[in-house]
Amino acid sequence: MAKKKTLKQQDFQKKKLKVGKPKQAASNATDTSFVAKTIHLPNQTKLTSTNDAEADLLRRLSLCKHHSEITRKETLIYLQVAVPRVIHGQVASRLMSACIPLMCDPNKHVREELLKLLDVVGSCDANTMRLYMRPLVLFMGSAMTHISAGVQRDSGRFLQCVLRHAGHELVRAAWVKMLRGLCNVLGWPLRGAASASAGAGSNVVSMHKNRALQHQNLQALADFIRLGCAEPAAAALAGCAAPALYAKYLLPDCPQPYSHLKLFVREFPADTAAAARPLHELDTLVCEDAATRRDVFLGHFRPVLAAQLPSLVKDGGDCGRVAANLLQLLDHVQQAAA
Amino acid sequence: MTSQVVPLSTFVQHLESCEGYEFRTMIKMLASPAYAKQQLLKDELSVFMAKVLKLLRSKDDYQVWKGCHIATVFCTYNPVVLCSFGGELMGILYRALEDATKYYGDSVQTEQRKVMVRALVKTLDTLMDLIRGKPSLTREALTPHLSAIIPMLISFGRCEPNLSLPVIKKLLSKHSTTFRPHVGKLKQLLTELYGHYQSLDPVTRKVVCDTAAYLHLTQKPGNNANEHQAHHKSFPDEHWRAGLFSVLSQFGPVVRLWGEILDIGSDENLARLLETLPRDTANDTSPLLPALTVDINKPVTLWHISARLEQLTDMVESFIRLPTLFPTRIPLGELVKVSEILLSLTTNYLPLKRGLRRDAALTGSIRSALPETQLQGIRLLRCLSDHIGKNLITYMPAILSSMELFIPLKDKKTSIDYQKCVDLQNGLLQLTALMNSIAQHLGHKVEEMSLAIKLVDICAYIIEHKQNLDSAFSSTSGTAKAAGGAKKKEYKAKTGSMSDLFSHPHKFLHPVPLENYTVVNTYYNMALTHWKLPSTQQAKITKYCIYYSLSFKEKLGYIPQTFIELLNTIVLFPGKDRFSILPIAVHLLKETGDPVFDVLCNPKLPLEMIQIRRQPTSSEDDTATSEAEEYAAPADQDDEHLSDDEHTTVDDGVATNAVMGLNNLVSSETLRSEQDSALETQHPEQARTSNLVPDEASEGREDARIFKKRSSSDEQDPPSKRTRAVAAQTPVPAAVPVDNGEPESDDGSDFEIPEIELSDADEE
Numbered sequence A: 001m002a003k004k005k006t007l008k009q010q011d012f013q014k015k016k017l018k019v020g021k022p023k024q025a026a027s028n029a030t031d032t033s034f035v036a037k038t039i040h041l042p043n044q045t046k047l048t049s050t051n052d053a054e055a056d057l058l059r060r061l062s063l064c065k066h067h068s069e070i071t072r073k074e075t076l077i078y079l080q081v082a083v084p085r086v087i088h089g090q091v092a093s094r095l096m097s098a099c100i101p102l103m104c105d106p107n108k109h110v111r112e113e114l115l116k117l118l119d120v121v122g123s124c125d126a127n128t129m130r131l132y133m134r135p136l137v138l139f140m141g142s143a144m145t146h147i148s149a150g151v152q153r154d155s156g157r158f159l160q161c162v163l164r165h166a167g168h169e170l171v172r173a174a175w176v177k178m179l180r181g182l183c184n185v186l187g188w189p190l191r192g193a194a195s196a197s198a199g200a201g202s203n204v205v206s207m208h209k210n211r212a213l214q215h216q217n218l219q220a221l222a223d224f225i226r227l228g229c230a231e232p233a234a235a236a237l238a239g240c241a242a243p244a245l246y247a248k249y250l251l252p253d254c255p256q257p258y259s260h261l262k263l264f265v266r267e268f269p270a271d272t273a274a275a276a277r278p279l280h281e282l283d284t285l286v287c288e289d290a291a292t293r294r295d296v297f298l299g300h301f302r303p304v305l306a307a308q309l310p311s312l313v314k315d316g317g318d319c320g321r322v323a324a325n326l327l328q329l330l331d332h333v334q335q336a337a338a
Numbered sequence B: 001m002t003s004q005v006v007p008l009s010t011f012v013q014h015l016e017s018c019e020g021y022e023f024r025t026m027i028k029m030l031a032s033p034a035y036a037k038q039q040l041l042k043d044e045l046s047v048f049m050a051k052v053l054k055l056l057r058s059k060d061d062y063q064v065w066k067g068c069h070i071a072t073v074f075c076t077y078n079p080v081v082l083c084s085f086g087g088e089l090m091g092i093l094y095r096a097l098e099d100a101t102k103y104y105g106d107s108v109q110t111e112q113r114k115v116m117v118r119a120l121v122k123t124l125d126t127l128m129d130l131i132r133g134k135p136s137l138t139r140e141a142l143t144p145h146l147s148a149i150i151p152m153l154i155s156f157g158r159c160e161p162n163l164s165l166p167v168i169k170k171l172l173s174k175h176s177t178t179f180r181p182h183v184g185k186l187k188q189l190l191t192e193l194y195g196h197y198q199s200l201d202p203v204t205r206k207v208v209c210d211t212a213a214y215l216h217l218t219q220k221p222g223n224n225a226n227e228h229q230a231h232h233k234s235f236p237d238e239h240w241r242a243g244l245f246s247v248l249s250q251f252g253p254v255v256r257l258w259g260e261i262l263d264i265g266s267d268e269n270l271a272r273l274l275e276t277l278p279r280d281t282a283n284d285t286s287p288l289l290p291a292l293t294v295d296i297n298k299p300v301t302l303w304h305i306s307a308r309l310e311q312l313t314d315m316v317e318s319f320i321r322l323p324t325l326f327p328t329r330i331p332l333g334e335l336v337k338v339s340e341i342l343l344s345l346t347t348n349y350l351p352l353k354r355g356l357r358r359d360a361a362l363t364g365s366i367r368s369a370l371p372e373t374q375l376q377g378i379r380l381l382r383c384l385s386d387h388i389g390k391n392l393i394t395y396m397p398a399i400l401s402s403m404e405l406f407i408p409l410k411d412k413k414t415s416i417d418y419q420k421c422v423d424l425q426n427g428l429l430q431l432t433a434l435m436n437s438i439a440q441h442l443g444h445k446v447e448e449m450s451l452a453i454k455l456v457d458i459c460a461y462i463i464e465h466k467q468n469l470d471s472a473f474s475s476t477s478g479t480a481k482a483a484g485g486a487k488k489k490e491y492k493a494k495t496g497s498m499s500d501l502f503s504h505p506h507k508f509l510h511p512v513p514l515e516n517y518t519v520v521n522t523y524y525n526m527a528l529t530h531w532k533l534p535s536t537q538q539a540k541i542t543k544y545c546i547y548y549s550l551s552f553k554e555k556l557g558y559i560p561q562t563f564i565e566l567l568n569t570i571v572l573f574p575g576k577d578r579f580s581i582l583p584i585a586v587h588l589l590k591e592t593g594d595p596v597f598d599v600l601c602n603p604k605l606p607l608e609m610i611q612i613r614r615q616p617t618s619s620e621d622d623t624a625t626s627e628a629e630e631y632a633a634p635a636d637q638d639d640e641h642l643s644d645d646e647h648t649t650v651d652d653g654v655a656t657n658a659v660m661g662l663n664n665l666v667s668s669e670t671l672r673s674e675q676d677s678a679l680e681t682q683h684p685e686q687a688r689t690s691n692l693v694p695d696e697a698s699e700g701r702e703d704a705r706i707f708k709k710r711s712s713s714d715e716q717d718p719p720s721k722r723t724r725a726v727a728a729q730t731p732v733p734a735a736v737p738v739d740n741g742e743p744e745s746d747d748g749s750d751f752e753i754p755e756i757e758l759s760d761a762d763e764e
Helices: A002-011 A053-065 A069-086 A091-104 A108-124 A126-131 A133-144 A149-186 A196-209 A211-229 A233-238 A290-315 A317-337 B008-014 B021-030 B044-057 B061-077 B079-102 B111-131 B135-156 B161-174 B176-195 B202-217 B238-249 B251-258 B268-275 B299-321 B332-344 B360-387 B389-406 B418-423 B425-442 B450-464 B469-485 B488-494 B499-503 B514-530 B535-556 B561-572 B582-588 B595-601 B619-623 B644-662 B676-680 B701-713 B721-729 B752-763
Strands: none
Touching (some): A053 A069, A053 A091, A091 A108, A091 A133, A091 A149, A126 A133, A149 A211, A149 A290, B008 B021, B021 B061, B044 B079, B061 B079, B079 B111, B111 B135, B111 B161, B135 B161, B161 B176, B161 B202, B176 B202, B202 B238, B202 B299, B238 B251, B238 B299, B251 B332, B268 B332, B299 B332, B299 B360, B332 B360, B360 B389, B360 B425, B418 B450, B425 B514, B450 B535, B514 B561, B561 B582, B561 B595
16 A cells, blocks of 8 residues: 555656756657658558469458458458469468458358358368368357357358368367257257257347248258268268278378367366356267267257257248258158167 | 315305305305215215204304205205205204294394294295105105194294295195194184284285185085985085185175165165075184174264175185185176175165265265275176186176276266266276276177276276366365365464465376376277277377377386387277377387387288289180299290380380289388399380280299299298389389399399399390
8 A cells, every 4th residue: 555655646746847957758748750751551552463463362361351341342252263273372371261250240241252252262172171170160159159140140051161061070070069059040949058048039039030041050950960970981981092991091181180189279177167058068079970979969959959840840931841851860860870 | 076166064164154245155056056966965965954953053043044044045956955954954943933933922023033033934934845745755854843833833823924824825725634633723813813804914914815715625525414415426615615605695794784774675686686695604614703893873883894895805805716726616696796786885876774864974984985895896806807707708797787886976867976086096997907807808799888988988087187287276276265264364373384285286296106007008908999989088098198108208208018009009990080190109109119000101011912813815825824823934935035115015004004903002112122123124024915914924934943933932022913013113224133233132142144134135
C-alpha cells in the first residue's frame, strides 16, 4: 500500500521550472519531427498482375482477411483459377492456411466460393487436402458449433466436399467429432449432454427456418457413416500399388501417416474439464479401424439417429427420402457388425 | 608331481597361522587333482587331515571357520580324502555344531560366531550331499550320524530356521525312512513357526511351507487304509494328496468368514461353489495353524483373514511346486475352484451385508482386505499355470472370467476405476504376469477379448502413473489443499515449508522399477502377437513404446531389451494400423542396429524364389527341354555368332519380363551381389533365346559346367533369373570383364574362363 501511495504522489508532483533550462515536454506530446516522402500501407497496394504467379498469389492471400466480403469472394474466385498452377508449389501451404478459416465466414457467398475452391484443391491434389486434415477438421468443428445458423447449416457441405477427396483420412481422424457435430447441426440431443434440451431447442428453431438445407446435412451424415463403417479393404487398398502383404512396410504414400499416434501432442488429463461434454469417454479413442468406428457408432450414435429419423421420413420431401436411405444404412451397419 | 605342486607338509606348517590371501590361495591349490593320490594317504595326507581336524576341534571361531572351508574344498575335489576321512569329519562337524548351537540363544552372539555357525551348517550339508549315494560310505559315515544330526538340526531350527530348515528339507526328501521317528518333533517346530509366520522373511516362509509339505513323504502310502480296502492298489502319493487336501480344506472356514460381511447369497453360483469346497479330513500330519482372531468391532483384525489366506496359499503352492519321487495326482478342479472363489470375493458384484454397520473404518478395512484376498487367488493360479501349464486348458473359461473380477470397477458402472488401480498397482501387475503365463498355453484362441483389452488400458495407466507431470501436479496440489485446509495456522506453525510441492512437483515422482516395465512389455508383446487389438489400444502401446524407448535412450544411453523386443513386435504386427512404425523404430535403434529391421530395410530374399516354367511352344524347343529352375542346362553352343542389335532387344525383353515378376520387391542395389560380374557374362548367351521364354538356358557348354560347379559350391547364392534381370537392367560397361578379374568375385579360380569368353563375344 505504502509503495502505491508514493507512486501516486509522483504523478501529481509538480516539476519545478528552472531558469536557463528548456521546458520539459508533456508526457502525452506527439513527436512530429519526422519527415517522409511516402507512407507504405501494405494492405492497400495496387494489385497488378506480374509474371511471377506465386508472388502474385501471395500478395492476394492477405485479402482473404479483408473486411469487405466482396473482396474476399473475389479473392477466392481468383484463387480457384490459380490453384492448378501452384498446387504443388510451396505457396499451397500458405494458401490452405489462409483459406480454411473462411469456413466460418459470415457471408454466404464467400462460403460458397470457398467450397468451390476446396473442390478444386481436392481434385487437383488430394494429398494437399490430406495434409491439411487437422485444420480442416478444426474449422469444420468450429463451423458445426458456430453461433450463426447459416455457418452451421453450411458445414455439412464442407464435410461432403472433404469426404469426396480425402474421406478415409477424415473418418480416421475425426469420427467422433464429426458425428457429434452433425448431430448438433441437425438439432438432435446426444445422451449425456449437459444442457441437452436448451442446446437442441435453438438448433431446432434455426433448422426449421431453413428446411431446404437440412437434407444436405442429412446426406452428409449418410455419406460419412457409409464411408466410416465400411471396411476399407476394397476401396482404399485398390489405389495402393503394392500388394497388401507388405504394403504396410513400404514408404507411406499419404502425408502424416503417424498422426494418430499423437507423438507430438501433449495430452492433458481427461477428467478435469471435459467431463461435462457429451460422450466425453469417446475423446481418447483412436478410430483408425472400421471395427472401432462401427462399435462407437452403434453404441452411442445409432440410438439417437434411430429415434429421430422416422419422424423425418414421415414428413416426406427431400429430407424424407434421405432419411429413409439413412435408416436403411443403419440396418446395413448393424448387420455388418453382427 | 612332487616337483610341480607345493607339498602338503608345507601347508601343514602354515595351516594355523595363515589368513587372508594366503588362505585363499591355499584353498585354491587344494582343489588340484595332484593331491588325490592314494600314495599320499600314508604320510602327508593323514598329517594334513589331522591338522584340519584339530582346526575343527578348536575353540577359536576363526580356526573352525577355516577348517570348515578346507574340509568342504578338499572333500569336494578329492575322493580319496572323502572316502578315508568322511566319517571322521562328519562326527567332528556334528559335535562342533552341537556345541555351537546348544546355548545358541543364551550366549552372547557375535557376528563372527554367526558366520562360523553358518559355515558349519553349510559344510555339514555339503558333506552329507557328497557322501549320499555311495553305498559303503553312507552305511559307515552318514547313517549312524543322522539319528543324532536330525534332532540337533530340529532344535536349532527354533533359533535359525533359515539355516537349518533347508538341510532338514533335504534330509526329509532323501532319508524319509530315517526321519520318521523325528516327525513329531519337526511338526512341533513347524507349528511354532506357523505361529509367527508373518514375521518371517519370505525365503524362510517358503522353506517352512516346503518342509511342511515334505513331511508327507515320511509315512508309507496306504498306511491307514481300512483292512478290507487293503487289497486295492494304493497310489504312491496317497499321503501327499491327503496333506494337500487337508490344506485345501482349511480354505473353506476362512473364506466363509467373508460370508459374514459380504452378501454371498446374492451370487448363487459362488454360494454353490463355496458349499462344495473340500471338507476337513481327520487324519493328518500337517502342523496345526493357530486360531484366527477376527472381531468386527476392531476392523483392523479383518486383515488377519487375508494374512491367513496368504499363508494357506503358500502351503498349497509348496505342494504343487515341489518335486517328488513318485507321480502326484493334483486335484486341479479343486484348486481352480478355490482360486475362483477367492477371486469372486469382490465388492464389484457382491454387496455388503445388509445389517452391517457402515462406518469409515469398517468399510475401509473391508475394501482394503478384499483385494488382498483376491490376490491369493491370482498367486494360486500363477503357480498352477507355471507348473501344470497346458493341463489347465479345460478350466480356461472359468479362470479368465474370474481373473476379470480383480479389475476394480466404478461403483455401479462397468468402466474401470483408475483411481483404485493405483492402489492395486502391485496386484494388477501380478495379474498381468499371470496373464503372460497363461497366454503361452492359450494361444490365439480367445473368444472374449474384454479382459485383454482392459489389461492393456490398465497397464498403460499404471506405468504412466507418477510419471506424467500433469497428473502428479494436480495430485500433489490436491493433497496439499486437503491437508492444509483443516487447521491452517497450527499446521503452518508445526510443519515445514510446502512450497517445494508447488514449485518442484516433478521432484516428488516415484521411480517405476524396471521390472514393472518388463512385465508390461511382455504382456504387450504377447497381446500384439496373439490378438488383433482395436486401434485405440494399438496406438496406446505404440506411443508408449516409442516414448519410453526414446526417454530411456536419453537417460540411460541404451534401450532396455524388452523395449527393443516390443519395438520389433510392433513393427512386425502392425495390427489394424495402415503403416508399421518401421522408420521410427529403425531410427530409434540406429546406433545399435537390429537384425530384424536390417532384414526389413534391406531385404535379402531367397534367390530363385520366382520360378518360371518353360512352356513348350514350338518344335525347336524340343532340343532344349531343360526345366527353367535348373539353371545351367547343356544346349547349343555357338554363342559367339551374336549380333549386337539382337543382343539389345533380347535384353529388354528379359528385363521387362523379370521386372514384372519381381514387382518391385527388391532394389537393384541389394541384389547387386558379388555374382553380378558372373551374371553379366550371360547376356550374350541369352540373346539366343526368344523373348517369351527369357530364361531358357542356352549357354555354352563350358559355362554350363562352370555354373553347375558354382551352384554346388555355395548354395545360398545360386545365380537366378531375378539377379540376371537386375543385371540386365543396368547397362554393362565394356570394361566390366576386366573388373571381373578381381578376386572378390569368387573364391574359386573357375570364374575367369567365362569372362574371357564374354570378351570374345563383345569383340564380335
